[in-house]
Amino acid sequence: LGVPLALKFGNFNRRTFVYAGAEAELMFHYKEKLFLNGKKEDKFNEWFSDRTNLINPSVFGGIQFPGGVNLKFKYYLLDFLNPDYTQTINGDRVRLYDGLTSNIFYISVSVNLRNKFERGDRRRYEKEDDRT
Template identity: 45%
Template sequence: MKKALPTLILGLFLYFPALSQTKTVDSKKPYWTSGGEWIFSSGTLDNFNNVVRFSPVVNLQVLANFDKSEKFGWFTGGTFRNVGFIYDESQTVRKKVRNYNLGIPIGLKFGNMNGSFVFGGYELEMALNYRERKFINEVREDKFNVWFSDRVNFFQHALFVGVALPKGTSIKAKYYLTSFYNQDFEASDGSGNLVKPYQGIDANIFYISLNFSLFRNWELYDFDED
């Protein structure tokens, strides 16, 4: 089940029609777009050394686009995203954490709907799977993942802005208004005592991503088309 769910979600996202930004848009007809993103993320940590995390997979999005004119439109849809951060607890201990999130974005687009434009909006994400890896002196000592874990806040609220570029690519910046961890989470320390392992770790994720198009509706994106 743990390995099958991401594979199933990947299949569903690839099944839906996907994206092209350079073909002429009929403003009267909504259209489906899909693609992926390469994410460079970090956490807003005050008391720990923060390291940029690169996550090229698995990040997928399927969007319904409603272009009301050649200069304005809006979109919504669904996303499946691998997002997290890396931090040092001490000089010898490093932790790498991430969530698989399922999201619902809604946003506005301004500019040339058949070329370059700016966009921005809000996204609600739900944390499906939490993974934590611990390294001591660069050697991995521990690893676990939990479905629907209470270690993190299930609902994650985020704002994003970006610019769409020619040939179906775009650059996006995103900030999570919700703290990554549930700081009230309690776990046993191995001696029968309950502790709060994430107390004091107030981390809001910020990332910059490169987004690229794969399909529009049922057709593969044509990178050679003007």
């Protein structure tokens, strides 16, 4: 769950533009899976876990191409895992993620499907609005 703030530059009539911005995201669900030799052995999940930084800021940028194809880059500024998280193991408190870096960067490609106005039906709907 996030709150973004972005700037867009380009030809909005043709839906071709570049954008850049920042976002604060709430990391509300943590899931961990253990695989040994390619086989899932264990899984664990927790809502609003102390294992992650609850709020993680990010920066992003991207390009919206004609035809609805969108290429986006995103980088989270904090580690995903909370380095201050402690767990008691055999009576000792252990900082599981101390010294571990867990930066997240991703690239996504998406396609925006055309709506009824982009198919050329806009004039028909505008004419219906003029009659009222």
